[in-house]
Amino acid sequence: MFSPPPPPAEERDVHKILEAIQSDEASAGDVAALELPESYRAAFVSKDEVDMFEGLSSRDKDPRQSLHVDEVAMPELGPGEAVVAVMASAINYNTVWTSIFEPVSTFGFLERYGRLSELTRRHDLPYHVVGSDLAGVVLRTGPGVTKWKPGDRVVAHCLSVELEGPDGHNDTMLDTEQRIWGFETNFGGLADVALVKANQLMPKPEHLTWEEAASPGLVNCTAYRQLVSKNGGDMKQGDNVLIWGASGGLGGFATQYALNGGATPVCVVSNEEKEKIARSMGAELIINRSAEDYRFWNEEGTQQDPKEWKRLGARIRELTGGEDIDIVFEHPGRETFGASVFVTRKGGTITTCASTSGYMHEYDNRYLWMNLKRIISSHFANYRESWEANRLIAKGKIHPTLSRTYPLAEVGQAALDVHHNAHQGKVGVLCLAPEEGLGVRDEEMRATHLEAINRFRGV
Template sequence: MQKILETIMAAEGSGDPGRELAGVADLPVPDSYRGVVVRADETAMFDGMATRDKDPRKSLHVQEVPTPELGPGEALVAVMASAINYNTVWTSIFEPLSTFKFLKKYGRLSELTRRHDLPYHVVGSDAAGVVLRTGPGVTRWKAGDEVVAHCLSVELEDAAGHDDTMLDPQQRIWGFETNFGGLAELAVVKANQLMPKPRHLSWEEAASPGLVNSTAYRQLVSHHGANMKQGDVVLIWGASGGLGGYATQLALNGGAIPVCVVSSPEKAELCRRMGADLVIDRAAEGYRFWKDEHTQDTDEWRRFGERVRELTGGDDPDIVFEHPGRETFGVSVYVAKRGGTIVTCASTSGFMHQYDNRYLWMNLKRIVGSHFANYREAWEANRLIALGRIHPTVSRTYALEQTGQAAYEVHRNAHQGKVGVRCLAPEDGLGVRDPALRSRHEAAINRFRGH
């Protein structure tokens, strides 16, 4: 592993980094590597505890694991950096169920997928690094290519997946519903998960957008989601967070009008730094959408809707960008405009949503479910990053050994934007190949740093 790292590091400051990196093809693949895992024999460790009290620092372990053999259409990537997503938090606290159920189901699919059914799960659904090897049939990528990986894993043996790969019956999220994920020194991906690494970004910056930027792109921009157009008013919950930070940027880049909902003055300031003018600090303004565990407060819905119209000059949201789930879904359905769209991709505050259906059917609103993105959508979202139109939202990075702490902060919502993890990269700031492009966007790239 040290030889691999030395070869990659030799490209730093090189006039021809591609030539230096091509040398990884001549290096032997290690028999094992360090990865962040949860263990099957610990799935009951948090039984009886409240979700908030479950601690990823106790369940996420860095351990040496065997390097799997590559199958057809796969690639082995030396991971320089990765990032924390909510699916890693869910994995670490074994909610809503243990991911070992996913691995067992996948393992029954074929002889090749049997490799994934192990007593440990190497987690992580983001990665930036260098291709080391490719399996039979891979022609688009070669050893030495600098890449980022999106997290859609599909088999595409069923006709249902060939219009929209997200509809493939064997669609899975890599590193969550499959093994050998990106929070590790090495990762196994399908070749159709790979995309070019944006050349002006460091490893940790390039690793961080993959899952959340692609998810936000499908949710807002794609015709599979809200099909956002110029001038649309877009209400964005958690607008400075992992998903919301990209939704805000995509809305602004696409000529829409974001109404950013946050929970602190610091988060409000981050939204303004991204260029958003309309911001609601829900904590400062005291919004409480539930009277108690079982009863929502419709008066608060109305007060919130009035506040949105006050900011927009009388307009209700054309689109509501939903991901908190139970806590906010009732008010989201209420405030969307007549004929508007509530597009949802997650439920970080609870999966069982409640809303008043009268506001949906009588006002011809739509609820659209959205889950990650297909390869085309992920590619387009990554292209916007590579062009410098959308920027990373990395606020802080951790070493691989500190992944548990990084996941703990995301679990407790004690973070802004994205939290990065250095896997093989020994420090931040490495991997920049286009300093001229970077210099034009330095302030935007770094605006979340230190928050």
């Protein structure tokens, strides 16, 4: 009888890793004894293709052409680091930016990081393994790691810091060498294996599947800092919170945090399906901007219409019983920022963490300075904030917003969905996990929250 040739050693090693992870009998020692493959499957962009979309509009740039899935070399494990077997990951907008090489090529980030030390030089490669989320299992830890061991089931936040200078020791986001893992560093989470700093790791919520546990990561922590933390909006009970894109990746968590914290979300959505999602989370005050046809800019995109700001403000007061907005959860940027500044109450706060519709914001400064409003910049989250955000997921107080999951081989299509906003909530990616629905250890807790966990599914 014909026997097919054995698979390459790397595939056999990965298969053994997956077998150990899926076994309830594998000990920490068993996992530690597994051979690491010399190479592993990963999604990456190539340095020699950074000009491939030259002359095209952003909309026409296709991540399916630039994101490759192939074998890459296993990086050397350094002090304070961990190698993690990635069961699942997710798509964030930073992967879209990387894949279309906007606003700049991320290879500049890798080159600068590579000049920092002999250890960081590993990151400066002609390919960039992307991805800033993961759920998986620790395979190896480097010298100096005491909190985590092989076999631990983990998720990772995406803050990478060196903390050798004083700046980051009150708030690690202020470290002079602060970076976003998988965007400004290499060896990200859209792969079968990832390299992280051990202080990125957090316990996996055990009532969730691998793909559900991977999906909150970046956006959940970002929303927590931007809205809840004292470093952001410092939200309190009773606050009126205007949330743009309230059923999206970021906004879906902001809506949950507002409701969970006793605030009143005023949810801006773009269609009836997204309105239904917001209402299913418990939100009552909804503005469907498409149905109400808000046009903050003229057709040329060169001038804003203050009458539209006033119309939005009047609509908000109609919903809130005459009250203005205490905190605006801003991330669209140029398209909405003028309106956000206008509708905020005197002494209120506009928090901003992104500019997906454009970076060059324009607003009428009279409404800011004469009414003592504040604009607060917010970027991801520090380890403490990330830990608290993950803890709320693990306790079932906040839930994933996963709507769809792709296999790693189709990561380009997953990124295209996010690029064209053809999705709800978060889009997940299966890496080592052979199928959806694996990884749950607390079935009793899961049953309690199943409807909320699946809220974004199938929409």
